[in-house]
Every structure is written in structure tokens, then in C-alpha cells.
Amino acid sequence: MRIFRYILVMWTSFALLFSLSILVLELMEGSKITTTEYYGLRNIGIVFIGMIGLTASLIYPATLMPLSWLLRTRVMSAAARITLYTFLGGICGVIIFDWMYDDYFVKDYDLKVSSAVIIFSAFGLLYALADQFSILRAVEK
Numbered sequence: 001m002r003i004f005r006y007i008l009v010m011w012t013s014f015a016l017l018f019s020l021s022i023l024v025l026e027l028m029e030g031s032k033i034t035t036t037e038y039y040g041l042r043n044i045g046i047v048f049i050g051m052i053g054l055t056a057s058l059i060y061p062a063t064l065m066p067l068s069w070l071l072r073t074r075v076m077s078a079a080a081r082i083t084l085y086t087f088l089g090g091i092c093g094v095i096i097f098d099w100m101y102d103d104y105f106v107k108d109y110d111l112k113v114s115s116a117v118i119i120f121s122a123f124g125l126l127y128a129l130a131d132q133f134s135i136l137r138a139v140e141k
Helices: 002-028 046-062 064-074 078-100 103-108 113-140
Strands: none
Touching: 002 046, 002 064, 002 078, 002 113, 046 064, 064 078, 064 113, 078 113
């Protein structure tokens, strides 16, 4: 039962943090795009937020749940895990940025990939801290 609760807590944490990270990225960089060619928060509004939430809840079981288990079993140092999650979050930021914004938008609207790296590195750090402290709580009980 503790494992199920842990997975549920981490799944919820991931979905909220990932959705919030994409929303912040969209507010910082996507709001610079003023054309109707781009379907972001400005053009489709609440549907954009719903798409993010649905995507985030579907991504976790296929990607981060196995990765979290692998890191928990192979990397014993909490500091190393936190650093690794933060680094992987930054890489995820670059991938998400490239996925969301075409080169045309990046060049014409002066979008910065560095903001995505910072936002998603913070996401990785927060997820790592949630992972670390939820493990400690599960062990205590």
C-alpha cells in the first residue's frame, strides 16, 4: 500500500510540476508570439492548459516512473540523484522548447531556450526533492 501511495504522490507531483513548468514557459516565451499561426495559451486558452495536464499525466508512467525506480535503486547518494534530476530537467527543457516552438518563431520573436532550461531545471530539482522526502516518509512509517 505504501508503494502505491508513493507512486500516486509522485505521479501527482509530476503532473502538477510539469504542467506548471510548461505554463510558465508559455507565459515567458510563448506570449512573445503574436501571430495566429501558433496555437498557444493566447489563442486557445483553457484548452492549452487541459492539453498540458492530459499530456503530463500520460507521460509519467512511461518515462519518469521507470527512471525514478532506476535512479532509486542504482544511485545511492541523495545529492547525486538530486543533481541528476536537475540536469535531466534542463535537458527536458531543451526538448520541450524545440517541440513547442519552431525555428521560425525562435528567430522572429527572439525566444530564448535558456529560460526553458532554467524553468525545467527548477522542475527537476523540485521533483527530486519531492522524491527524496516522499521516500523518507515512506520509510519512517
